[in-house]
Amino acid sequence: ETGVTQTPRHLVMGMTNKKSLKCEQHLGHNAMYWYKQSAKKPLELMFVYNFKEQTENNSVPSRFSPECPNSSHLFLHLHTLQPEDSALYLCASSQVPSGRLGTDTQYFGPGTRLTVL
């Protein structure tokens, strides 16, 4: 619907597993984002990529590892997660204009519902 797709939509993993979340945007945008949405907490920005370069890491634990191979794809690699990492992980993209930082609109994917057992 928004031009941002995420797979899988649901994921259940054990604490020792390694898995990856995938995000793809079909909007031609130059920036991509990972957010975490936990119950009863505001959305938390995790990572920002502008032109494939990571420009923001919001003190995210190293068990979360992002990868942005090109401007259309964004991955979040997961390993040795904790039960408190269970949440909805949202990907977003935007077209950041030169000279007017902050005016762009972020468009979100449907999210991956992650459950860590």
Place this chain on the structure above:
Amino acid sequence: AQSVAQPEDQVNVAEGNPLTVKCTYSVSGNPYLFWYVQYPNRGLQFLLKYITGDNLVKGSYGFEAEFNKSQTSFHLKKPSALVSDSALYFCAVRDTRYNKLIFGAGTRLAVHP
């Protein structure tokens, strides 16, 4: 520091009545303000934004928001609520130093038939 407050956890409205979802903000510099809606098991959908210009911003699905600089508010409004408007609404402000959106805690809107 930039911040956003949504003082109401839930708003209840009868179908056909006007609705208001409140948002106040705190920023240094020009405020860039956004409203998003989230339906169950879905991502966030963009409704509208204020960057500059007219204080009354019109958005998707008949929603509008009024920017009030003196009250540092950006309340979301709709003249006539629909049951299908029932969802979680998020206000957000842009932190331009770090190019990130700062979200409020969200307000759950319940429209009753």
